[in-house]
Amino acid sequence: MYAKLETRTFLAMLVGVSIAFALLMKPFFGPIFWAIAIALIFYPVQQRLTRRFGDRPNINALITLLVCMVIVVLPVLGLGAALITEGLGIYQKIQSGDIRPGEYIDQINQSFPAIQAFLGRFDIDFMEFRDRAVNAFLGGSQFLAKQAFGIGQNTFQFFLGLALMIYVAFFLIRDGQQLVELLIKALPLGDERERLLFAKFAEVTRATVKGNLFIAIIQGGLGGLIFWILGINGALLWGVVMAIFSLLPAVGAAIVWVPAAVYLAAIGDIIPAVILSVYGMVIIGLADNVLRPILVGRDTKMPDYLVLLSTLGGLVMFGINGFVMGPLVAALFMAFWGIFIREFSEESRPRSGERESGSAESD
Incomplete structure (x- = not known):
């Protein structure tokens, strides 16, 4: 009886500690998830390096991570920076009046009046549709502008998440197979x-x-x-x-x-x-x-x-x-x-x- 109580108490505490640990890791869900994805995608590269250069886990994991940086991380960062820069430029043109999204929609309506008649068949008011489209366009440009300012203000947090992702990916690439075997033994x-x-x-x-x-x-x-x-x-x-x-x-x-x-x-x-x-x-x-x-x-x-x-x-x-x-x-x-x-x-x-x-x- 006492042994059963000990077992149940231990299992309850195990579940509680596991939930607490999951909540502790919740703020880092994004970097950890993408570190796992990187480790899974580039695992064949690490295996190929192991067959070629032997069992040198640290060096093989580092080379694999460098390959990932060159192929994936740096191009994505470059595209993200270009997107934010271009979006900020369009937002500034909208604010200055050089770009008027509403006029573009009005031009389409004048050239193709059948569009308004088609929308009317489904009880869709064209002016309401126009306003929503303009607001969506403005909202998108404002979002990109906020992201640009946000990245500038939270540069430390952004690079902290990036560094955390790379750091965790290194250990997952190096020790991923052992971690999987450990989980297989642990999970019932x-x-x-x-x-x-x-x-x-x-x-x-x-x-x-x-x-x-x-x-x-x-x-x-x-x-x-x-x-x-x-x-x-x-x-x-x-x-x-x-x-x-x-x-x-x-x-x-x-x-x-x-x-x-x-x-x-x-x-x-x-x-x-x-x-x-x-x-x-x-x-x-x-x-x-x-x-x-x-x-x-x-x-x-x-x-x-x-x-x-x-x-x-x-x-x-x-x-x-x-x-x-x-x-x-x-x-x-x-x-x-x-x-x-x-x-x-x-x-x-x-x-x-x-x-x-x-x-x-x-x-």
């Missing part, structure tokens, strides 16, 4: 189940991060290139914005290039509007419709609609990290239920010996 789920779940976690994280970021880079680069060729102002900014929106399946970069094509047609630039429309549907759209199912859906082994729904839900729940967290939660959900259905069906199915003894008894 059964070693086979745990290895399957950890494999699914790694597989989905790699697929969503590599696939979505690769598609975002391609669509943003293609979109920024055509904007620059057509002479549209802020091509770099709109390219980065298209890259961000391309994280949303089925919506993607079209939320940027479609209004731009409509506006070009409204002001009489028919040929550039046609070029942008064809380029957007064929070239930019091809990158999303062809590459996303291959890079994301195939590797996660989830249907396209579930990838879409889990990505949107993840963005709502977890913010920008949700484009990885959403599909990850959905994949683990499917993995857990797959294990349950397989093992429950095997346990509930009567064995051949049991069926034979049962039939003999009935005779």
